[in-house]
Amino acid sequence: MSESRRDPLDELLARVPREVAPERDLWPAIRAGIEAEPRPAERARGGAHPRWFQLAAGVLLVLASSLTTYVLTRQSLQQEAAQIARETLPAPSLTATPASFGLAPEALGVEYVQTRAELDKRFEQRLATLPPVTRAKVERNLAEIRKASSEIAAALAENPSDPLLQELLLSTYRNEIRLLTDVSQLPSTSTRVDL
Amino acid sequence: MSTGPGLQGSGTTTDRLAFTEGALIEAARAGDKRAFERLYRLHSGKVMGLCLRMTRRRDVAEDCVQQTFIRAWRNLDAFEGRSAFSTWLHRIAVNEVLSHARNHGTRSESDEEAVAEADTAPQAFPDGHDTSDVMDVERALATLPEGSRHVVVLQAIYGYSHEEVAQMLGIAVGTCKAQLHRGRRLLRERMGLPEASDE
Numbered sequence: 001m002s003e004s005r006r007d008p009l010d011e012l013l014a015r016v017p018r019e020v021a022p023e024r025d026l027w028p029a030i031r032a033g034i035e036a037e038p039r040p041a042e043r044a045r046g047g048a049h050p051r052w053f054q055l056a057a058g059v060l061l062v063l064a065s066s067l068t069t070y071v072l073t074r075q076s077l078q079q080e081a082a083q084i085a086r087e088t089l090p091a092p093s094l095t096a097t098p099a100s101f102g103l104a105p106e107a108l109g110v111e112y113v114q115t116r117a118e119l120d121k122r123f124e125q126r127l128a129t130l131p132p133v134t135r136a137k138v139e140r141n142l143a144e145i146r147k148a149s150s151e152i153a154a155a156l157a158e159n160p161s162d163p164l165l166q167e168l169l170l171s172t173y174r175n176e177i178r179l180l181t182d183v184s185q186l187p188s189t190s191t192r193v194d195l
Numbered sequence: 196m197s198t199g200p201g202l203q204g205s206g207t208t209t210d211r212l213a214f215t216e217g218a219l220i221e222a223a224r225a226g227d228k229r230a231f232e233r234l235y236r237l238h239s240g241k242v243m244g245l246c247l248r249m250t251r252r253r254d255v256a257e258d259c260v261q262q263t264f265i266r267a268w269r270n271l272d273a274f275e276g277r278s279a280f281s282t283w284l285h286r287i288a289v290n291e292v293l294s295h296a297r298n299h300g301t302r303s304e305s306d307e308e309a310v311a312e313a314d315t316a317p318q319a320f321p322d323g324h325d326t327s328d329v330m331d332v333e334r335a336l337a338t339l340p341e342g343s344r345h346v347v348v349l350q351a352i353y354g355y356s357h358e359e360v361a362q363m364l365g366i367a368v369g370t371c372k373a374q375l376h377r378g379r380r381l382l383r384e385r386m387g388l389p390e391a392s393d394e
Contacts, residue, residue, distance in 0.1 A: 007391055008388050008389070009379060009382060009383055009386070009388050009391070010351070012328055012331070012332045012386070012388075013332060013347075013351045013352055015328060015329055015332070016329055016332050016333065016336075016352050017244065017329070018240075018241050018244050018245075018352065018353060019240030019241050019243070019244050020240060020243045020244035020247050021239075021240050021243065022239060022240075022243045022256075022257050022260060023253065023257070024257070026235075026239065026257060026260055026261050026264075027232055027235055027236075029261050030235060030261055030264045030265055030268075031228065031232070033261065033262075033265040033268075034228065034231070034264075034265055034268040034269075
């Protein structure tokens with residue numbers, strides 16, 4: 001618009017003020033309008049509940065995946081168990097659960113960390129004896145469970161008092177322990193595998 | 196022009212304002228309503244001016260301003276900073292005006308009513324402008340056909356390019372140029388100004 005500033009029309013248009021104050025303060029009505037809106041940052045995260053539902057769906061997916069893997073691999077695992085004749089040590093307790101919730105291992109409680117470390121060791125030993133296909137399925141299951149744990153723990157860090165997230169995290173920890181225990185106990189007295 | 200009118204002032208002041216505005220936008224994104232109120236205080240006058248001249252009715256313009264800021268709050272995450280915040284707000288405001296026109300019609304108000312409304316505008320201009328000249332322009336603008344008025348307001352007063360105006364109004368660039376030409380010719384006629392050589 002600057003090419004014809006000397007044009008009288010342009011001169012006049014340039015003098016028209018751009019700003020016109022509203023006669024009334026519109027902010028109270030705007031504020032009332034945005035009170036009903038979710039905070040932008042919350043919505044950017046997908047909203048509180050949708051995020052939880054996504055995580056819950058993720059956990060359900062992991063559980064469903066675990067069940068599918070169990071059905072598919074049970075037979076081969078039983079066969080493998082029958083072939084493994086050597087004696088095994090008693091497995092750690094299934095009941096170990098984290099004392100608190102967080103990403104850092106030390107935040108999970110001494111008992112849980114110790115049990116998990118022991119289970120991990122036994123799990124790796126047993127895992128090495130499984131056929132490659134079965135081992136891959138078990139490892140994939142464990143990775144899914146641990147990924148879900150990590151995501152839920154991250155969400156919990158943002159909403160530490162949320163009971164649903166706490167329950168979801170506890171559930172995935174239990175699933176992890178159960179998987180580690182099942183594989184660790186595989187060659188022992190029972191041939192049942194409950195992945 | 197790619198970013199629209201944006202913030203005014205010297206480089207240093209502009210930088211400071213832009214920094215402040217950026218901080219306010221970030222705070223508002225995080226849910227800080229006081230920060231968003233400050234953004235409203237900074238920009239409501241310009242948004243109101245645009246809406247008033249496009250709609251010709253103060254009550255409708257105020258509704259559009261209100262909805263503009265509510266929509267802006269709702270969509271703050273979509274503001275990427277590629278244009279000035281004021282330009283982004285103006286785009287929302289234009290959408291609100293056009294949406295209001297679609298939903299409520301634009302022919303219910305006569306030109307006489309629009310001119311009467313425009314006559315009240317100087318009360319809102321506490322500045323050093325020659326009030327009578329500004330009044331003449333406002334009155335003439337208010338009598339323009341809607342299509343031409345929208346283009347003249349956005350381009351000649353708010354300084355947006357043909358491409359930006361065409362995008363805002365959802366029309367072709369050629370249509371935008373034609374509407375501007377028509378609007379300027381009508382303004383000259385109604386204000387008794389000599390015809391320009393290029394019009």
